Amino acid sequence: xxxxxxxxxxxxxxxxxxxxxxxVALNRVSVGIQAGExxxxxxxxxxxxxxxxxxxxxIDRPTSGQVLVRGINVANLNESALAEWRNRNVxxxxxxxxxxxxLTAAENVELPLLLTSLxxxxxxxxxxxxxxxxxxxxRAKHLPRQLSGGQEQRVAIARALVTDPLxxxxxxxxxxxxxxxxxxxxxILQSLSREANKTVIMVTHDPKAAAFGSRQLHLExxxxxx
Amino acid sequence: xxxxxxxxxxxxTVRWRSTxxxxxxxxxxxxxxxxxxxxxxxxxxxxxxxGDPRNVLVVRKGSxxxxxxxxxxxxxxxxxxxxxxxxxxxxxxxxxxxxxxLLLAPRAxxxxxxxxxLRGVTPRGRELRPQVHLTxxxxxxxxxxxxxxxxxxxxxxxxxxxxxxxxxxxxxxxVVGTFSAGGSAYDSEVWMDADEARLLFEREMxxxxxxxxVDEVAxxxxxxxIESDKRFALRAEREVEYYAKQTLTAVPxxxxxxxxxxxxxxxxxxxxxxTMYAAIGSRTREIGTLRVLGFSRLSILLGFLLEGGLxxxxxxxxxxxxxxxxxxxxxxxxxxxxxxxxQSFSETTFQFAMPPILLLVGLLFSxxxxxxxxxxxxxxASRIPVISALKSL
Ligand SMILES: Nc1ncnc2c1ncn2[C@@H]1O[C@H](COP(=O)(O)OP(=O)(O)OP(=O)(O)O)[C@@H](O)[C@H]1O
Ligand SMILES: [Mg+2]
Numbered sequence: 001x002x003x004x005x006x007x008x009x010x011x012x013x014x015x016x017x018x019x020x021x022x023x024v025a026l027n028r029v030s031v032g033i034q035a036g037e038x039x040x041x042x043x044x045x046x047x048x049x050x051x052x053x054x055x056x057x058x059i060d061r062p063t064s065g066q067v068l069v070r071g072i073n074v075a076n077l078n079e080s081a082l083a084e085w086r087n088r089n090v091x092x093x094x095x096x097x098x099x100x101x102x103l104t105a106a107e108n109v110e111l112p113l114l115l116t117s118l119x120x121x122x123x124x125x126x127x128x129x130x131x132x133x134x135x136x137x138x139r140a141k142h143l144p145r146q147l148s149g150g151q152e153q154r155v156a157i158a159r160a161l162v163t164d165p166l167x168x169x170x171x172x173x174x175x176x177x178x179x180x181x182x183x184x185x186x187x188i189l190q191s192l193s194r195e196a197n198k199t200v201i202m203v204t205h206d207p208k209a210a211a212f213g214s215r216q217l218h219l220e221x222x223x224x225x226x
Numbered sequence: 227x228x229x230x231x232x233x234x235x236x237x238x239t240v241r242w243r244s245t246x247x248x249x250x251x252x253x254x255x256x257x258x259x260x261x262x263x264x265x266x267x268x269x270x271x272x273x274x275x276x277g278d279p280r281n282v283l284v285v286r287k288g289s290x291x292x293x294x295x296x297x298x299x300x301x302x303x304x305x306x307x308x309x310x311x312x313x314x315x316x317x318x319x320x321x322x323x324x325x326x327x328l329l330l331a332p333r334a335x336x337x338x339x340x341x342x343x344l345r346g347v348t349p350r351g352r353e354l355r356p357q358v359h360l361t362x363x364x365x366x367x368x369x370x371x372x373x374x375x376x377x378x379x380x381x382x383x384x385x386x387x388x389x390x391x392x393x394x395x396x397x398x399x400x401v402v403g404t405f406s407a408g409g410s411a412y413d414s415e416v417w418m419d420a421d422e423a424r425l426l427f428e429r430e431m432x433x434x435x436x437x438x439x440v441d442e443v444a445x446x447x448x449x450x451x452i453e454s455d456k457r458f459a460l461r462a463e464r465e466v467e468y469y470a471k472q473t474l475t476a477v478p479x480x481x482x483x484x485x486x487x488x489x490x491x492x493x494x495x496x497x498x499x500x501t502m503y504a505a506i507g508s509r510t511r512e513i514g515t516l517r518v519l520g521f522s523r524l525s526i527l528l529g530f531l532l533e534g535g536l537x538x539x540x541x542x543x544x545x546x547x548x549x550x551x552x553x554x555x556x557x558x559x560x561x562x563x564x565x566x567x568x569q570s571f572s573e574t575t576f577q578f579a580m581p582p583i584l585l586l587v588g589l590l591f592s593x594x595x596x597x598x599x600x601x602x603x604x605x606x607a608s609r610i611p612v613i614s615a616l617k618s619l
Contacts, residue, residue: 054616059517059518059613080522083520083521087519092518094615096511103232
């Protein structure tokens, strides 16, 4: 039985104009991703992994083609609708964590909830649940600089999860972490897809990290090769 | 929903070291502005506080100042029997003739001499001006060459301390007491007995009359009969109104405050702009991250306007605190400012006046400087592309 894919990428291209020459970062890529999949994007540097991830997550716009998430063509949304769509549907985990330095762990996790209609009590409950999931309840009041890199990334994952998004995207989330912290982070991402049926898309260079995924996509020169 | 305010508050306080120069610049602008306005307010207050609303001042028609006015003894005689003049507990009509002259006296600071306004008054004249009260020594005795001087003048001129003497023509006047008059124009005067003054200065006539009508109806009939009598050629108006026109104009200082304030605030706006550009430049990735999380361009724009306003508000708080501290110091030390009054040609003293509204204006002014300076940087912040969150800086 074929299930309707949650993410459907159709003929997606991204061309950057670099001076006089065009750089084709993505060349007519098509792929479908099902709910609960943990897709790992691999490939050499410059092959277009990040570009694909950004287009799916709605933080960049394609040159041509479509990204349909639950049937919505992300590229068609205007700036403010897209911002709202990201807030509701995508949790983003960055390689360099990107926590807000002046806000505590709990306040960082709460940020995306401020754009929802939740009451402050509901927000507090969601934040507590998300921090509990990443095992950082104890560190709620700490500032990012008072946390280790691994802890920072777990806070970032809590922030990505707290809105209960459809998609969690992560660009080299373990790139700046030691192997123990990396394993913690990967385990959390894996359990998200397995237990919470979230769709997780992760870019990595590390084959060990890739092993946590349920499916691997290889890119080369802007095309999916395997 | 907008970005939580604590995000901006903490960014301002976290960066206080790098923004200190801007804060102090804004503080300086606000302090200069507030202090100049306080000077202007002080000048205005010295006129506003002179005079009793119940009193009527009578001067010669056409004379701009009491010192250039002349009132004859016959006029005094005729006027004091008019109906409607209030009486004191002894049953005497509350009307008094003053003699005004100018006396040259050496400044305490040593740099030259200045004219003092000497007012010859009667006991009735003192009764009509209850705001003038003795602070030290004793009151002058009629028929003697004695003076009481305002505390402000006593501080600013040589020989005006109690026991000192003041040269007046061929004679000398002994200082027997000091008075204060609640910041009014009398605070820049020396008082002596009216008849003694006429003798000393060989004056046949008085300078002005002051009287108190029993009520509003009497006020109208009295001023009417004084002004309509062609033989008198006198002008009657409320004492308060006379002084409101008479005392120093604060307009030049107000203009200076506005000119200096606006010139300096242009500088402060640029300082705030510079600081905000730097702040935003170093937070590009952070702002991109907020955008990834779903915050709109508008909320970024408003947030940074708020942050700039907040920053400048802290500077304004410093500036108004400094001004207020200086004001308290000046009041406590009894420091006064003096200048020549071009209507009476005599030294006029005044104090800073700092009504709370002035401090409030200073604070609002600083916020405005910050918000205006933040418009361009905040606009730039709001245009930072979402993808910037991924570019590590
Ligand atoms: N803003 C840009 N302007 C011009 N070219 C760009 C831009 N962003 C990416 N590219 C180009 O697009 C191509 C794909 O870039 P992308 O960042 O997707 O690669 P990647 O697979 O993520 O590489 P890496 O593993 O090094 O992160 C590269 O050739 C890159 O130089
Ligand atoms: Mg990349």
